[in-house]
Amino acid sequence: MSVTLRPVADTLRGSKTTNKNMLMEDIKRPLYIPYAGPVLLETSLLNKGSAFSEEERVAFNLAGLLPEAIETIEEQAERAYLQFQSFSNDMDKHIYLRNIQDTNETLFYRLVNNHITEMMPIIYTPTVGQACEQFSNIYRRARGLMVSYPNRHRIDDILNNATRHNVRVIVITDGERILGLGDQGIGGMGIPIGKLSLYTSCGGISPAYTLPIVLDVGTDNPQRLNDPMYMGWRNKRISGDEYNEFVDDVLSAVQRRWPNALVQFEDFAQKNAMPLLERYKDRLCCFNDDIQGTAAVTVGSLLAACKAAGTQLKEQTIAFLGAGSAGCGIAEAIIAQMVSEGLEDHQAREKVHMVDRWGLLQDGMQNLLPFQQKLTQCLEKTQSWCGDNGAVSLLEVMEHAKPTVLIGVSGAPGLFTEEVIKTMHKHYPRPIVFPLSNPTSRVEAIPEDILRWTRGQALVATGSPFNPVELEGEVFPIAQCNNSYIFPGIGLGVLACNADRVTDGMLMASSRALAECSPLAIDGEGALLPPLEQIQEVSKQIAFAVARAAMTDGVAKMIKNVDLKDAIERQFWQPEYRDYKRTSF
Ligand SMILES: O=C([O-])CC(=O)C(=O)O
Numbered sequence: 001m002s003v004t005l006r007p008v009a010d011t012l013r014g015s016k017t018t019n020k021n022m023l024m025e026d027i028k029r030p031l032y033i034p035y036a037g038p039v040l041l042e043t044s045l046l047n048k049g050s051a052f053s054e055e056e057r058v059a060f061n062l063a064g065l066l067p068e069a070i071e072t073i074e075e076q077a078e079r080a081y082l083q084f085q086s087f088s089n090d091m092d093k094h095i096y097l098r099n100i101q102d103t104n105e106t107l108f109y110r111l112v113n114n115h116i117t118e119m120m121p122i123i124y125t126p127t128v129g130q131a132c133e134q135f136s137n138i139y140r141r142a143r144g145l146m147v148s149y150p151n152r153h154r155i156d157d158i159l160n161n162a163t164r165h166n167v168r169v170i171v172i173t174d175g176e177r178i179l180g181l182g183d184q185g186i187g188g189m190g191i192p193i194g195k196l197s198l199y200t201s202c203g204g205i206s207p208a209y210t211l212p213i214v215l216d217v218g219t220d221n222p223q224r225l226n227d228p229m230y231m232g233w234r235n236k237r238i239s240g241d242e243y244n245e246f247v248d249d250v251l252s253a254v255q256r257r258w259p260n261a262l263v264q265f266e267d268f269a270q271k272n273a274m275p276l277l278e279r280y281k282d283r284l285c286c287f288n289d290d291i292q293g294t295a296a297v298t299v300g301s302l303l304a305a306c307k308a309a310g311t312q313l314k315e316q317t318i319a320f321l322g323a324g325s326a327g328c329g330i331a332e333a334i335i336a337q338m339v340s341e342g343l344e345d346h347q348a349r350e351k352v353h354m355v356d357r358w359g360l361l362q363d364g365m366q367n368l369l370p371f372q373q374k375l376t377q378c379l380e381k382t383q384s385w386c387g388d389n390g391a392v393s394l395l396e397v398m399e400h401a402k403p404t405v406l407i408g409v410s411g412a413p414g415l416f417t418e419e420v421i422k423t424m425h426k427h428y429p430r431p432i433v434f435p436l437s438n439p440t441s442r443v444e445a446i447p448e449d450i451l452r453w454t455r456g457q458a459l460v461a462t463g464s465p466f467n468p469v470e471l472e473g474e475v476f477p478i479a480q481c482n483n484s485y486i487f488p489g490i491g492l493g494v495l496a497c498n499a500d501r502v503t504d505g506m507l508m509a510s511s512r513a514l515a516e517c518s519p520l521a522i523d524g525e526g527a528l529l530p531p532l533e534q535i536q537e538v539s540k541q542i543a544f545a546v547a548r549a550a551m552t553d554g555v556a557k558m559i560k561n562v563d564l565k566d567a568i569e570r571q572f573w574q575p576e577y578r579d580y581k582r583t584s585f
């Protein structure tokens with residue numbers, strides 16, 4: 001079933017102004033542009049292809065460069081969709097869409113927005129994972145910035161070469177932990193490109209404001225290093241001081257060049273992800289999507305599930321498989337929410353069980369990272385749970401802690417076994433099971449199995465998209481609990497109120513706003529998360545909550561008396577062609 005979200009303009013407080021009209025006026029205003037002829041056709045942000053009008057074809061020296069027919073964007077999108085459908089495999093579809101993105105961005109977004117449910121898995125998870133692995137093999141055109149270590153002496157020059165000048169959102173990776181696929185070197189660029197496509201498609205951030213960056217610091221992936229096609233710096237990864245100084249230099253240069261840009265850290269390896277976030281969160285407007293974005297969407301989904309069941313998060317007992325920075329980030333966000341519901345910090349921590357490859361995190365364990373040390377269980381509680389080797393396995397946690405919620409962020413496929421799930425179900429009739437690892441090939445268990453093992457009683461959400469499951473005549477929709485429900489709204493909110501930091505309060509606000517949009521929470525039945533067709537409205541609601549939290553936390557530089565919902569509507573870019581007027585060339 002589907003729920004109709006009221007448009008953000010109706011649901012949010014404030015005067016009833018005609019946001020849509022204001023936006024249409026902006027679109028109607030002509031753009032004065034300094035390009036003509038083939039250069040204009042090759043400028044992807046401005047190209048309209050066959051939609052250039054007769055007057056524009058004359059004014060911009062395009063006569064004879066285009067077919068006779070003058071088309072609307074909708075007609076162009078229809079043709080592009082037919083071509084898209086003619087490809088039988090997802091990689092070819094991905095290459096095809098990326099090509100449209102590189103030649104006509106407005107058309108690309110119109111097409112994607114028209115078919116968001118079908119195309120999101122092609123431009124984003126899971127197909128983007130394969131596109132990262134094969135990045136050099138399928139390479140066509142330059143996009144974004146590749147800042148390589150050998151070029152470290154000219155970082156400012158590199159940033160000056162960006163084709164976009166007014167950059168407001170940057171997604172940056174060093175390609176070391178791409179989804180669950182490990183080190184892909186510069187192939188990691190596929191991820192910032194895909195994430196930023198969603199910033200535009202789902203969050204209405206103009207593509208002119210977005211910039212993907214990959215830090216080319218080498219790769220330790222032997223397949224990439226030995227591949228004659230590999231296009232990155234053919235070198236082992238730099239590390240330690242060398243790495244930190246390089247990242248510092250790049251981020252300082254970014255801050256000088258675009259002081260107002262939001263920086264999203266993406267798919268850094270565990271050893272760097274949390275330290276980078278700690279180093280920059282009070283210096284830059286930034287967040288780490290894998291730690292904080294995943295945490296926000298997971299807490300939002302859990303809040304929705306609890307609301308539907310008439311309980312609170314503080315009443316749940318949680319188990320994690322995967323105690324890396326993403327898992328621990330989610331755990332801390334869950335604990336913060338439980339504390340806000342009235343638990344003491346230590347009571348909340350007792351409810352959260354982190355299991356990694358060495359078993360349950362317990363007091364006194366060797367080699368724990370600082371963020372893991374806060375998430376151990378005390379030995380008095382767990383000593384009777386131990387197996388023969390002194391470690392406590394996931395199965396033993398299921399047996400003894402009797403969790404109601406199981407979250408997988410391990411990147412290790414198949415570890416939610418039948419025995420694990422059935423043990424959980426034995427103790428709790430309606431288990432909540434979120435195998436979140438991406439892409440599809442890394443999922444801890446497939447939804448169909450989990451539902452079969454629990455006779456349809458589990459509430460399942462995954463990180464990658466899965467089709468609904470049919471079981472004994474019933475159809476179960478599978479929510480995609482992916483940070484893509486969160487980061488576009490955060491970006492929109494940050495831009496709408498000119499925030500200069502991303503605070504914990506803003507992230508918590510994004511979770512709560514998402515939970516408010518859940519069909520299951522609203523109606524007590526249906527999908528846990530809203531359908532993708534509603535993602536733009538969801539992003540606006542999240543943006544509103546995020547901007548309000550930014551104001552409360554004193555990090556918004558919004559001019560007084562500006563209506564926030566207007567600011568969000570006005571910020572929201574839609575793929576429409578604008579009229580062009582010629583300026584002097
Ligand atoms: O990209 C995605 O689908 C979610 C994500 O951030 C990750 O798995 O690293």
Ligand SMILES: [Mg+2]
Pocket residue numbers: 179266267289290
């Ligand atoms: Mg990621």
